[in-house]
Amino acid sequence: MNATPSAATSGGAPALRLGTRRSALAMAQSGLVADLVREVTGRPVELVEITTFGDTSREHLAQIGGAGVFVSALREALLRGEIDLAVHSLKDLPTAEPEGLALAAVPRREDPRDALIARDGLTFAQLPPGSRIGTGSPRRAAQLNAWARSFGLDIDTVPIRGNVDTRIGYVRSGRLDAVVLAAAGLIRLGRIGEATELLDVDHVLPAPGQGALAVECAASNVALAARLAEIDDPSTRVAVTAERSLLAALEAGCSAPVGALADLLGDGQAVTEMRLRGVVGTLDGTTLVQLSTTGPVPASPSQAADLGRVLAAEMLAKGAAGLMGERAL
Numbered sequence: 105m106n107a108t109p110s111a112a113t114s115g116g117a118p119a120l121r122l123g124t125r126r127s128a129l130a131m132a133q134s135g136l137v138a139d140l141v142r143e144v145t146g147r148p149v150e151l152v153e154i155t156t157f158g159d160t161s162r163e164h165l166a167q168i169g170g171a172g173v174f175v176s177a178l179r180e181a182l183l184r185g186e187i188d189l190a191v192h193s194l195k196d197l198p199t200a201e202p203e204g205l206a207l208a209a210v211p212r213r214e215d216p217r218d219a220l221i222a223r224d225g226l227t228f229a230q231l232p233p234g235s236r237i238g239t240g241s242p243r244r245a246a247q248l249n250a251w252a253r254s255f256g257l258d259i260d261t262v263p264i265r266g267n268v269d270t271r272i273g274y275v276r277s278g279r280l281d282a283v284v285l286a287a288a289g290l291i292r293l294g295r296i297g298e299a300t301e302l303l304d305v306d307h308v309l310p311a312p313g314q315g316a317l318a319v320e321c322a323a324s325n326v327a328l329a330a331r332l333a334e335i336d337d338p339s340t341r342v343a344v345t346a347e348r349s350l351l352a353a354l355e356a357g358c359s360a361p362v363g364a365l366a367d368l369l370g371d372g373q374a375v376t377e378m379r380l381r382g383v384v385g386t387l388d389g390t391t392l393v394q395l396s397t398t399g400p401v402p403a404s405p406s407q408a409a410d411l412g413r414v415l416a417a418e419m420l421a422k423g424a425a426g427l428m429g430e431r432a433l
């Protein structure tokens with residue numbers, strides 16, 4: 105008989121404490137993971153709100169190095185034993201592995217693409233000349249500017265910050281013609297219907313890890329890490345490992361203008377190869393280094409990381425390093 109502690113004591117087992125920020129997106133992401141964790145552990149999961157300096161001060165902090173602030177508050181709570189697990193947007197996690205913590209699971213990824221929310225239902229190609237498009241992301245600005253230039257459209261990318269509601273509000277109030285956000289966030293908030301276009305990754309590569317969640321626990325909590333491993337999606341794990349390895353090897357930070365996407369290619373029957381695409385550019389989009397490499401499906405995250413390093417080396421050989429100086433808009 106199965107006599108694991110969680111099975112033997114389910115019903116009476118203490119709740120697992122899942123630390124979360126209180127933003128609508130963080131709560132939605134945490135709720136999703138809480139459901140998965142309940143299923144595999146049989147234990148109740150309670151959400152514990154972690155309030156950070158970034159949450160209590162102006163919303164602008166949500167993006168100015170804000171991700172780092174939020175990530176570290178949750179991590180400190182984990183290390184102090186105040187919570188048992190934490191959920192992050194993987195794209196907000198620094199590539200360095202933190203001491204004492206385990207990236208216990210990366211659940212199945214949501215749509216990795218960026219989404220356009222434009223006034224009057226417009227797509228990107230339908231925007232009139234001079235349109236003002238809001239994004240706080242140098243990666244998005246670089247690629248949107250390059251794409252617009254490719255068909256002779258003159259646009260203005262405008263740096264904006266704030267949570268999803270605030271950013272969509274810039275379009276609803278008429279202050280901007282469009283904003284670009286991660287489709288995954290909109291989907292998880294039930295707001296993807298407001299997107300007027302899902303941006304083709306041939307034009308806009310997402311941030312490394314975009315659309316994926318990271319579930320962390322204390323490395324010392326071996327039993328919990330083993331259960332959380334059951335909600336890990338191996339295909340997502342290899343893809344995001346390749347993307348993040350590319351980012352790390354470019355020595356770019358989370359706010360650098362770097363896009364990356366790994367996808368698994370199949371012949372209709374079986375998955376045969378993994379393709380990794382990467383881009384680095386100047387904010388104005390006049391220069392982009394965009395490369396792709398394809399190889400056998402990695403048998404392990406460490407093989408996936410190799411693919412990322414290979415592509416990074418090729419991008420650096422094509423001058424990628426010189427394009428990464430511009431961090432802020």
Ligand SMILES: NCc1[nH]cc(CCC(=O)O)c1CC(=O)O
Pocket residue numbers: 193194195196284285286288289313314315316317
């Ligand atoms: N930069 C903030 C952030 N971090 C994760 C997401 C969305 C969810 C995801 O990408 O998994 C967002 C919002 C956005 O980029 O629109």
